[in-house]
Amino acid sequence: MQKKLSWNERIILEYLLWTTNYSITKILGYSRTTINNEIKNNSTFWGYFALYAIEKTITREKWKNHFKFLNNLNKYKEFSSLFKKEYDGKMWTVKLTIEKIKNLYPNIDVPSFKTVYNWIKSGYWILNWKGLLRKVYKKDGKREKQSAARRLVGARYVRPFWSRPTNINERKEFGHWEIDLIVGKSKGTHCHLLSFTERVSRYGFLVKIPNKNQWNLNLYLWNLIWKHKLNVKSITQDNGLEFSTLFFIGYKLKIFIYKADPYASFQMDSNENFNGLVRRFFKKKTNFDDINEEETLKVQNEINNRPREIFGYLSALEMYEKLNAENPWNSTGIDKVLYGKQKRN
16 A cells, blocks of 8 residues: 655655655655655646645545445446336335345345435435435425525535544544534523534533524634644534534535434444533533533543543543644644635625
8 A cells, every 4th residue: 555645754855856756765765656656646737745735635535435435336337227217206215116126136236225325315326315305394394495505515514424434433543523512401592511522532622602503603613623723634413403504614624524313322422422421510401501611611621531441541631632742733724713704695
Protein backbone atom coordinates (compact mmCIF):
# COMPACT_ATOMS: atom_id res chain seq x y z
CA MET A 1 0.00 0.00 0.00
CA GLN A 2 1.34 3.41 -0.94
CA LYS A 3 2.38 5.57 2.01
CA LYS A 4 1.01 9.08 2.45
CA LEU A 5 3.18 12.06 3.21
CA SER A 6 2.50 14.13 6.31
CA TRP A 7 1.86 17.88 6.27
CA ASN A 8 5.49 18.68 7.22
CA GLU A 9 6.86 16.27 4.60
CA ARG A 10 4.72 17.91 1.91
CA ILE A 11 6.10 21.34 2.85
CA ILE A 12 9.65 19.96 2.56
CA LEU A 13 8.76 18.37 -0.79
CA GLU A 14 7.42 21.70 -2.08
CA TYR A 15 10.77 23.38 -1.33
CA LEU A 16 12.84 20.49 -2.74
CA LEU A 17 11.16 20.35 -6.15
CA TRP A 18 14.09 22.15 -7.78
CA THR A 19 16.34 19.17 -6.90
CA THR A 20 16.24 15.66 -8.38
CA ASN A 21 13.74 13.00 -7.32
CA TYR A 22 16.67 10.89 -6.11
CA SER A 23 17.71 13.64 -3.67
CA ILE A 24 14.12 14.02 -2.45
CA THR A 25 13.78 10.27 -1.78
CA LYS A 26 17.00 10.30 0.25
CA ILE A 27 15.89 13.27 2.37
CA LEU A 28 12.28 12.17 2.96
CA GLY A 29 12.93 8.43 3.10
CA TYR A 30 10.26 7.42 0.56
CA SER A 31 10.57 5.42 -2.65
CA ARG A 32 10.72 7.18 -6.02
CA THR A 33 7.29 5.75 -6.88
CA THR A 34 5.72 7.32 -3.79
CA ILE A 35 7.28 10.73 -4.53
CA ASN A 36 6.32 10.58 -8.23
CA ASN A 37 2.72 9.61 -7.39
CA GLU A 38 2.48 12.35 -4.76
CA ILE A 39 3.56 15.02 -7.28
CA LYS A 40 1.43 13.57 -10.09
CA ASN A 41 -1.79 13.10 -8.06
CA ASN A 42 -1.68 16.27 -5.98
CA SER A 43 -0.29 18.92 -8.33
CA THR A 44 -2.45 21.78 -9.62
CA PHE A 45 -2.32 23.72 -12.89
CA TRP A 46 0.33 25.99 -11.31
CA GLY A 47 2.46 23.16 -9.89
CA TYR A 48 2.83 21.33 -6.58
CA PHE A 49 1.88 23.14 -3.35
CA ALA A 50 1.64 21.47 0.07
CA LEU A 51 -1.64 23.20 1.03
CA TYR A 52 -3.44 22.12 -2.15
CA ALA A 53 -1.94 18.62 -1.87
CA ILE A 54 -3.50 18.20 1.59
CA GLU A 55 -6.88 19.47 0.33
CA LYS A 56 -6.88 17.06 -2.63
CA THR A 57 -5.96 14.12 -0.37
CA ILE A 58 -8.75 14.95 2.11
CA THR A 59 -11.30 15.27 -0.71
CA ARG A 60 -10.32 11.87 -2.13
CA GLU A 61 -10.61 10.24 1.30
CA LYS A 62 -14.08 11.71 1.83
CA TRP A 63 -15.37 10.39 -1.47
CA LYS A 64 -13.67 6.98 -1.27
CA ASN A 65 -16.68 5.39 0.45
CA HIS A 66 -19.01 6.93 -2.09
CA PHE A 67 -17.11 5.36 -4.99
CA LYS A 68 -17.02 2.03 -3.14
CA PHE A 69 -20.80 2.24 -2.93
CA LEU A 70 -21.08 2.90 -6.69
CA ASN A 71 -18.81 -0.06 -7.51
CA ASN A 72 -20.99 -2.30 -5.36
CA LEU A 73 -24.02 -1.00 -7.24
CA ASN A 74 -22.48 -1.94 -10.60
CA LYS A 75 -22.18 -5.55 -9.46
CA TYR A 76 -25.99 -5.79 -9.20
CA LYS A 77 -27.02 -4.01 -12.41
CA GLU A 78 -29.26 -6.88 -13.52
CA PHE A 79 -30.99 -6.98 -10.15
CA SER A 80 -31.57 -3.20 -10.29
CA SER A 81 -33.29 -3.39 -13.68
CA LEU A 82 -35.49 -6.30 -12.51
CA PHE A 83 -36.38 -4.46 -9.33
CA LYS A 84 -37.49 -1.44 -11.35
CA LYS A 85 -39.70 -3.72 -13.44
CA GLU A 86 -41.23 -5.72 -10.55
CA TYR A 87 -41.61 -3.11 -7.80
CA ASP A 88 -45.07 -1.71 -7.19
CA GLY A 89 -45.17 0.91 -4.45
CA LYS A 90 -48.88 0.39 -3.82
CA MET A 91 -48.99 -3.35 -3.17
CA TRP A 92 -45.44 -4.71 -3.04
CA THR A 93 -42.98 -3.75 -0.32
CA VAL A 94 -39.23 -3.70 -0.98
CA LYS A 95 -38.74 -6.95 0.93
CA LEU A 96 -41.51 -8.73 -0.98
CA THR A 97 -40.07 -7.54 -4.29
CA ILE A 98 -36.63 -8.92 -3.38
CA GLU A 99 -38.16 -12.31 -2.50
CA LYS A 100 -40.15 -12.28 -5.75
CA ILE A 101 -36.97 -11.70 -7.79
CA LYS A 102 -35.18 -14.49 -5.90
CA ASN A 103 -37.96 -16.93 -6.83
CA LEU A 104 -38.45 -15.82 -10.44
CA TYR A 105 -34.76 -15.36 -11.30
CA PRO A 106 -32.73 -17.86 -9.22
CA ASN A 107 -29.55 -17.46 -11.29
CA ILE A 108 -28.88 -13.76 -10.75
CA ASP A 109 -26.97 -12.14 -7.87
CA VAL A 110 -29.37 -10.66 -5.31
CA PRO A 111 -28.11 -8.31 -2.55
CA SER A 112 -29.37 -8.49 1.02
CA PHE A 113 -32.36 -6.46 2.16
CA LYS A 114 -30.07 -4.26 4.28
CA THR A 115 -27.93 -3.44 1.21
CA VAL A 116 -31.01 -2.50 -0.84
CA TYR A 117 -32.32 -0.40 2.05
CA ASN A 118 -28.99 1.49 2.18
CA TRP A 119 -29.16 2.10 -1.59
CA ILE A 120 -32.63 3.60 -1.18
CA LYS A 121 -31.46 5.87 1.64
CA SER A 122 -28.46 7.05 -0.39
CA GLY A 123 -30.67 8.68 -3.04
CA TYR A 124 -28.48 7.35 -5.88
CA TRP A 125 -30.45 4.21 -6.76
CA ILE A 126 -33.47 3.67 -9.06
CA LEU A 127 -35.75 3.92 -6.01
CA ASN A 128 -35.22 6.69 -3.49
CA TRP A 129 -36.78 7.57 -0.16
CA LYS A 130 -39.57 9.55 -1.83
CA GLY A 131 -40.71 6.37 -3.57
CA LEU A 132 -41.47 4.79 -0.20
CA LEU A 133 -43.08 7.55 1.86
CA ARG A 134 -42.99 11.28 2.46
CA LYS A 135 -40.51 12.10 5.15
CA VAL A 136 -41.28 15.67 6.18
CA TYR A 137 -44.77 16.72 7.28
CA LYS A 138 -46.39 19.40 9.37
CA LYS A 139 -49.05 18.60 11.93
CA ASP A 140 -51.91 19.79 9.72
CA GLY A 141 -50.91 17.33 6.99
CA LYS A 142 -49.22 19.81 4.66
CA ARG A 143 -45.74 19.10 3.53
CA GLU A 144 -43.05 21.20 5.18
CA LYS A 145 -41.01 23.43 2.89
CA GLN A 146 -37.27 23.03 3.23
CA SER A 147 -34.88 25.92 2.79
CA ALA A 148 -32.54 26.05 -0.18
CA ALA A 149 -29.59 25.82 2.23
CA ARG A 150 -30.94 22.59 3.71
CA ARG A 151 -31.65 21.05 0.31
CA LEU A 152 -28.42 22.06 -1.43
CA VAL A 153 -25.76 22.41 1.29
CA GLY A 154 -27.19 19.72 3.57
CA ALA A 155 -27.15 17.09 0.85
CA ARG A 156 -23.40 17.52 0.40
CA TYR A 157 -22.34 17.32 4.03
CA VAL A 158 -24.83 14.94 5.69
CA ARG A 159 -24.29 11.21 5.20
CA PRO A 160 -26.24 8.14 6.43
CA PHE A 161 -24.69 6.19 9.29
CA TRP A 162 -23.94 3.14 7.14
CA SER A 163 -21.45 5.16 5.09
CA ARG A 164 -19.37 6.09 8.15
CA PRO A 165 -15.80 4.80 7.49
CA THR A 166 -14.24 1.89 9.39
CA ASN A 167 -11.53 4.05 10.96
CA ILE A 168 -14.28 6.00 12.77
CA ASN A 169 -16.31 2.93 13.74
CA GLU A 170 -13.24 1.17 15.14
CA ARG A 171 -11.95 4.31 16.92
CA LYS A 172 -8.65 4.28 15.04
CA GLU A 173 -8.46 8.05 14.53
CA PHE A 174 -8.79 10.92 17.00
CA GLY A 175 -11.14 13.82 16.22
CA HIS A 176 -14.47 12.13 15.48
CA TRP A 177 -17.28 13.35 17.72
CA GLU A 178 -20.85 12.46 18.73
CA ILE A 179 -23.48 15.01 19.70
CA ASP A 180 -26.73 14.77 21.64
CA LEU A 181 -29.13 16.85 23.71
CA ILE A 182 -29.91 16.04 27.35
CA VAL A 183 -33.44 17.35 27.70
CA GLY A 184 -34.62 19.05 30.86
CA LYS A 185 -38.25 19.99 31.51
CA SER A 186 -40.23 19.26 28.37
CA LYS A 187 -43.16 21.65 28.77
CA GLY A 188 -42.62 25.26 27.82
CA THR A 189 -39.28 26.85 26.92
CA HIS A 190 -36.58 25.51 29.22
CA CYS A 191 -32.81 25.10 29.17
CA HIS A 192 -31.15 21.85 28.09
CA LEU A 193 -27.61 20.42 28.10
CA LEU A 194 -25.72 19.89 24.87
CA SER A 195 -23.27 16.96 25.13
CA PHE A 196 -20.34 16.60 22.74
CA THR A 197 -18.13 13.49 23.07
CA GLU A 198 -14.91 12.45 21.32
CA ARG A 199 -15.01 8.77 20.30
CA VAL A 200 -11.43 7.63 20.98
CA SER A 201 -10.76 9.35 24.33
CA ARG A 202 -14.43 9.32 25.50
CA TYR A 203 -13.86 12.91 26.64
CA GLY A 204 -17.08 14.92 26.75
CA PHE A 205 -18.21 18.54 26.97
CA LEU A 206 -21.44 19.82 28.52
CA VAL A 207 -22.92 23.14 27.39
CA LYS A 208 -26.09 24.69 28.79
CA ILE A 209 -28.31 26.04 26.00
CA PRO A 210 -31.51 28.11 26.42
CA ASN A 211 -33.80 26.17 24.04
CA LYS A 212 -33.94 23.64 21.19
CA ASN A 213 -33.65 26.15 18.36
CA GLN A 214 -31.39 24.47 15.80
CA TRP A 215 -29.64 27.63 14.59
CA ASN A 216 -28.86 28.73 18.15
CA LEU A 217 -27.60 25.24 18.97
CA ASN A 218 -25.14 25.54 16.07
CA LEU A 219 -23.81 28.79 17.55
CA TYR A 220 -23.20 27.23 20.97
CA LEU A 221 -21.41 24.29 19.35
CA TRP A 222 -19.35 26.60 17.09
CA ASN A 223 -18.28 28.71 20.07
CA LEU A 224 -17.31 25.54 21.96
CA ILE A 225 -15.16 24.35 19.04
CA TRP A 226 -13.31 27.67 18.78
CA LYS A 227 -12.98 28.21 22.54
CA HIS A 228 -11.29 24.84 23.11
CA LYS A 229 -9.72 24.56 19.61
CA LEU A 230 -11.36 21.18 19.08
CA ASN A 231 -10.03 18.97 16.31
CA VAL A 232 -13.33 17.99 14.67
CA LYS A 233 -13.05 15.63 11.69
CA SER A 234 -16.64 14.35 11.72
CA ILE A 235 -19.80 14.52 13.86
CA THR A 236 -22.38 11.78 14.39
CA GLN A 237 -25.87 12.98 15.34
CA ASP A 238 -29.27 11.44 16.00
CA ASN A 239 -32.51 12.32 14.20
CA GLY A 240 -33.62 15.10 16.56
CA LEU A 241 -35.05 18.23 14.92
CA GLU A 242 -32.63 20.30 16.98
CA PHE A 243 -29.82 18.93 14.76
CA SER A 244 -31.59 19.50 11.44
CA THR A 245 -29.23 22.38 10.51
CA LEU A 246 -26.02 20.78 11.78
CA PHE A 247 -24.98 20.48 8.13
CA PHE A 248 -23.97 24.15 8.41
CA ILE A 249 -21.17 23.17 10.82
CA GLY A 250 -20.12 20.52 8.31
CA TYR A 251 -20.07 23.15 5.58
CA LYS A 252 -17.92 25.56 7.63
CA LEU A 253 -15.44 22.87 8.74
CA LYS A 254 -15.59 20.90 5.45
CA ILE A 255 -16.41 17.67 7.30
CA PHE A 256 -19.17 15.07 7.05
CA ILE A 257 -22.09 14.85 9.47
CA TYR A 258 -23.21 11.24 9.93
CA LYS A 259 -26.85 10.69 10.80
CA ALA A 260 -27.62 7.70 13.05
CA ASP A 261 -30.60 5.50 12.23
CA PRO A 262 -33.89 6.03 14.14
CA TYR A 263 -34.06 4.15 17.47
CA ALA A 264 -30.41 3.12 17.20
CA SER A 265 -28.76 4.76 20.20
CA PHE A 266 -26.04 2.06 20.13
CA GLN A 267 -24.64 3.79 17.02
CA MET A 268 -23.63 6.68 19.30
CA ASP A 269 -22.37 4.55 22.18
CA SER A 270 -19.68 6.98 23.43
CA ASN A 271 -22.21 9.77 23.82
CA GLU A 272 -24.86 7.47 25.30
CA ASN A 273 -22.40 6.34 27.97
CA PHE A 274 -21.43 9.94 28.73
CA ASN A 275 -25.09 10.99 28.97
CA GLY A 276 -25.81 8.06 31.30
CA LEU A 277 -23.09 9.31 33.66
CA VAL A 278 -24.53 12.85 33.48
CA ARG A 279 -27.94 11.47 34.47
CA ARG A 280 -26.43 10.20 37.73
CA PHE A 281 -26.08 13.85 38.70
CA PHE A 282 -29.13 15.29 36.92
CA LYS A 283 -32.14 12.99 36.94
CA LYS A 284 -34.78 13.07 34.19
CA LYS A 285 -37.07 16.12 34.16
CA THR A 286 -34.41 18.18 35.96
CA ASN A 287 -35.10 21.86 35.44
CA PHE A 288 -31.81 23.03 33.93
CA ASP A 289 -32.96 26.64 34.30
CA ASP A 290 -31.89 26.25 37.95
CA ILE A 291 -28.48 24.75 37.12
CA ASN A 292 -25.65 27.25 36.64
CA GLU A 293 -22.54 26.87 34.49
CA GLU A 294 -20.32 26.10 37.50
CA GLU A 295 -22.44 23.06 38.39
CA THR A 296 -22.42 21.91 34.77
CA LEU A 297 -18.63 22.24 34.55
CA LYS A 298 -18.21 20.41 37.87
CA VAL A 299 -20.18 17.42 36.53
CA GLN A 300 -18.23 17.49 33.25
CA ASN A 301 -14.90 17.43 35.12
CA GLU A 302 -16.09 14.72 37.50
CA ILE A 303 -16.91 12.41 34.58
CA ASN A 304 -13.78 13.21 32.56
CA ASN A 305 -11.48 12.66 35.56
CA ARG A 306 -13.02 9.26 36.33
CA PRO A 307 -10.49 6.38 35.82
CA ARG A 308 -11.42 4.09 32.91
CA GLU A 309 -10.58 0.40 32.87
CA ILE A 310 -10.42 0.45 29.06
CA PHE A 311 -7.49 2.93 29.26
CA GLY A 312 -5.59 1.01 31.96
CA TYR A 313 -7.26 3.23 34.59
CA LEU A 314 -6.22 6.47 32.97
CA SER A 315 -9.00 9.06 32.81
CA ALA A 316 -10.73 10.36 29.68
CA LEU A 317 -9.06 13.73 30.37
CA GLU A 318 -5.58 12.19 30.37
CA MET A 319 -6.29 10.34 27.12
CA TYR A 320 -7.79 13.45 25.51
CA GLU A 321 -4.84 15.69 26.45
CA LYS A 322 -2.36 13.12 25.07
CA LEU A 323 -4.23 12.60 21.78
CA ASN A 324 -5.02 16.30 21.35
CA ALA A 325 -1.34 17.19 21.74
CA GLU A 326 -0.51 14.67 18.99
CA ASN A 327 -3.33 15.91 16.72
CA PRO A 328 -3.67 19.70 17.19
CA TRP A 329 -6.44 21.53 15.37
CA ASN A 330 -5.43 23.39 12.24
CA SER A 331 -7.79 26.34 11.77
CA THR A 332 -6.17 27.50 8.50
CA GLY A 333 -8.83 28.57 6.02
CA ILE A 334 -11.73 28.32 8.51
CA ASP A 335 -13.81 31.47 8.99
CA LYS A 336 -14.37 32.13 12.70
CA VAL A 337 -17.78 33.72 12.02
CA LEU A 338 -20.47 31.03 11.72
CA TYR A 339 -23.38 33.04 10.35
CA GLY A 340 -22.89 35.92 7.98
CA LYS A 341 -24.49 36.61 4.63
CA GLN A 342 -24.98 32.84 4.15
CA LYS A 343 -27.62 32.72 6.90
CA ARG A 344 -29.50 35.79 5.67
CA ASN A 345 -29.55 34.50 2.11
